[in-house]
Amino acid sequence: MKNLIIPAFVLFSLSASAQGQLQKEVSGTLGFVSGKVMKLAQAVPAEKYDWTPEKGVRSFAGVFGHIVSTNYFFASKLGAKIPASVNMQTIEKDLKTKEEISAALKQSYELIIGAIKTTKDDVLATKVEYPFPGEYTNMSSILIALEHSNEHLGQLIAYSRMNGITPPWSEGK
Numbered sequence: 001m002k003n004l005i006i007p008a009f010v011l012f013s014l015s016a017s018a019q020g021q022l023q024k025e026v027s028g029t030l031g032f033v034s035g036k037v038m039k040l041a042q043a044v045p046a047e048k049y050d051w052t053p054e055k056g057v058r059s060f061a062g063v064f065g066h067i068v069s070t071n072y073f074f075a076s077k078l079g080a081k082i083p084a085s086v087n088m089q090t091i092e093k094d095l096k097t098k099e100e101i102s103a104a105l106k107q108s109y110e111l112i113i114g115a116i117k118t119t120k121d122d123v124l125a126t127k128v129e130y131p132f133p134g135e136y137t138n139m140s141s142i143l144i145a146l147e148h149s150n151e152h153l154g155q156l157i158a159y160s161r162m163n164g165i166t167p168p169w170s171e172g173k
Contacts, residue, residue: 019121022139026146027116033149034109037067039168040156041105046098048163060159064101065092067152071108074145077128078138080115083107116142 041064049061058066069091072082087094095101124139136144157167 020117022121022124022142023116023119026142027113030109030113030116030146030149033146033153034105034113036167036169037064037149037153037156038102038105038109040153040160040165041098041102043165043168044098044160044163045165048165049098049101051159051163053159053162060156061095061101062092063152063156063159064105065095067149068092068095068101068104068108070148071112071145074141074148075108075112075115077130077141078112078115078119080111082111112145116145 044060049064050059052059052062069088072086072088072091076082076088082088091104095104119138119142124137124142126138128136128138128141130136160167
């Protein structure tokens with residue numbers, strides 16, 4: 001029996017240290033990505049926020065607003081409470097100025113990152129209903145939230161480069 005105590009303790013310790021690993025890593029990575037998105041929001045001149053590469057494609061402001069809306073959506077799926085001042089039906093249209101968009105990006109990223117951090121391991125496999133086809137879980141919500149921000153960061157980098165704006169983290173390189 002004595003010979004089993006140490007291996008059991010080691011296994012228990014390893015298991016306990018792995019709790020929340022996904023949430024920790026995704027929230028850290030999303031924090032990094034959000035920093036880049038918010039830096040681009042500051043680097044783009046206010047007069048360029050309405051720029052779009054072609055008709056029918058989101059503008060800078062539209063992409064930033066879409067990110068805000070989607071951050072709130074995924075946070076709500078993870079159980080976070082959306083601020084009372086946010087109207088999910090109109091948020092992308094409600095955000096009109098660079099300052100409003102920047103503040104909303106910060107607030108929405110804080111909410112989704114907080115929701116990810118507080119999601120418990122035992123609910124990761126819990127199914128979540130979405131307004132589009134497929135089967136999703138809380139883990140899906142976490143992973144899609146990260147992927148979504150990365151996808152639109154790439155779009156915003158392309159928009160910036162098309163407008164002669166160098167992403168702040170690339171300046172001088």
